Amino acid sequence: MFSDRINRLGESLTMAITQKAREVKASGREVYGFSVGEPDFDTPVKIKEAAKKALDDGFTKYTPVVGIPDLLSTIKDKLKKENGLDYETNQIVVSNGAKQSLFNLLAVLLNHGDEVIIPNPAWVSYPDMVNFFGGKPVFVETTEEEKFKLTAEKLKAAITDKTKILMLNSPSNPTGSVYTEEEYAALGKVLEGTDIIVFSDEMYEKLIYGGKKFVSIAGVSEDLYKRTITINGVSKGMAMTGWRMGYFATADASIAKAVGKLQGQSTSNINSITQVACITALDGSVDKEIEEMRIAFEKRRDLTVKLINDIDGLSVIEPDGAFYLFVNCSEVEKDSMKFCLDLLDKKAVATVPGVGFGSDGFFRMSFAMDEDTLRRGIGLIEEFVQGK
Numbered sequence: 001m002f003s004d005r006i007n008r009l010g011e012s013l014t015m016a017i018t019q020k021a022r023e024v025k026a027s028g029r030e031v032y033g034f035s036v037g038e039p040d041f042d043t044p045v046k047i048k049e050a051a052k053k054a055l056d057d058g059f060t061k062y063t064p065v066v067g068i069p070d071l072l073s074t075i076k077d078k079l080k081k082e083n084g085l086d087y088e089t090n091q092i093v094v095s096n097g098a099k100q101s102l103f104n105l106l107a108v109l110l111n112h113g114d115e116v117i118i119p120n121p122a123w124v125s126y127p128d129m130v131n132f133f134g135g136k137p138v139f140v141e142t143t144e145e146e147k148f149k150l151t152a153e154k155l156k157a158a159i160t161d162k163t164k165i166l167m168l169n170s171p172s173n174p175t176g177s178v179y180t181e182e183e184y185a186a187l188g189k190v191l192e193g194t195d196i197i198v199f200s201d202e203m204y205e206k207l208i209y210g211g212k213k214f215v216s217i218a219g220v221s222e223d224l225y226k227r228t229i230t231i232n233g234v235s236k237g238m239a240m241t242g243w244r245m246g247y248f249a250t251a252d253a254s255i256a257k258a259v260g261k262l263q264g265q266s267t268s269n270i271n272s273i274t275q276v277a278c279i280t281a282l283d284g285s286v287d288k289e290i291e292e293m294r295i296a297f298e299k300r301r302d303l304t305v306k307l308i309n310d311i312d313g314l315s316v317i318e319p320d321g322a323f324y325l326f327v328n329c330s331e332v333e334k335d336s337m338k339f340c341l342d343l344l345d346k347k348a349v350a351t352v353p354g355v356g357f358g359s360d361g362f363f364r365m366s367f368a369m370d371e372d373t374l375r376r377g378i379g380l381i382e383e384f385v386q387g388k
């Protein structure tokens with residue numbers, strides 16, 4: 001009965017663990033939800049006020065499919081001011097979360113057999129989306145020693161005449177790795193003379209630590225600007241996961257037009273109230289609140305990295321961004337699915353197996369919760385590792 005397409009799509013592993021955690025909770029136990037991929041903070045008040053006003057003003061009708069003009073020009077200004085990138089509003093499309101931006105882009109760009117290079121470990125949804133559209137994920141393994149970043153040599157070796165897209169994500173989910181300008185420039189050199197499109201997923205842009213600088217690959221050279229699609233949103237940095245807004249910007253307006261056509265025949269515009277709220281999220285009005293959240297995350301990163309590295313048998317490299325630790329548990333258990341299921345069963349701590357991100361022997365834990373919960377949860381992980 002089902003299409004080949006849907007049969008090629010796996011269930012999101014993060015969702016699967018979250019579901020299992022719900023079951024443990026329903027049995028009356030307190031669950032430490034370290035598997036979640038969202039900030040614990042509430043959306044900044046000014047954003048909520050903008051939404052309330054939009055509702056009271058009756059801004060409740062269909063809007064242009066790709067986003068209201070005021071939001072598109074706010075995004076254009078944001079990209080110029082914060083990322084040094086020049087786009088016109090007809091090169092930008094607003095979608096129902098960056099997830100839909102990615103999905104739509106792959107839908108309009110991929111043909112059967114097209115290859116998409118995905119450096120592993122990578123966000124769980126990339127390979128499934130590629131498979132869904134009949135593309136072929138080409139995984140390139142990166143190592144802890146490389147800080148889980150793709151090198152120019154490995155990129156070169158992975159390119160074939162079928163390569164259509166290179167998927168990059170900095171700061172990374174699940175590793176928190178952040179590419180430098182030099183690293184991007186080295187990748188850019190390898191891409192010169194090819195038709196490869198770069199997807200730069202910049203969802204965690206606002207969550208960056210240790211004085212590191214966030215760099216958009218599209219700003220590194222003219223060649224990279226032309227071939228890159230910059231993808232971003234408000235879910236993570238602005239604590240707006242439930243509002244559903246993501247966007248992309250491309251030098252090639254025909255790509256934006258094609259996505260607009262697809263969106264017009266599928267979901268149409270995103271929620272009208274969300275669009276108004278996102279103007280406040282992106283125009284600088286809540287920069288102070290965003291920075292406060294970032295500082296809190298940085299403290300939690302420092303705390304959790306230390307606590308995990310103090311546990312015999314576990315180790316983690318310090319992430320430069322996002323809000324995850326990608327913990328090496330291979331000394332204790334190489335089978336990450338087994339590790340995470342046992343940990344959930346025995347200690348009610350939910351984490352995500354590294355195998356879901358393409359790297360067995362690791363698990364991902366979020367540090368997007370209060371310090372007390374983090375301390376107690378990591379205490380339970382320690383007990384579990386010690387076999388208590």
Ligand SMILES: Cc1ncc(COP(=O)(O)O)c(C=O)c1O
Binds near residue numbers: 037201203235
């Ligand atoms: C790397 C990455 N990209 C994109 C997304 C999608 O975010 P949203 O659809 O909420 O904008 C996520 C969410 O988990 C993510 O981790």
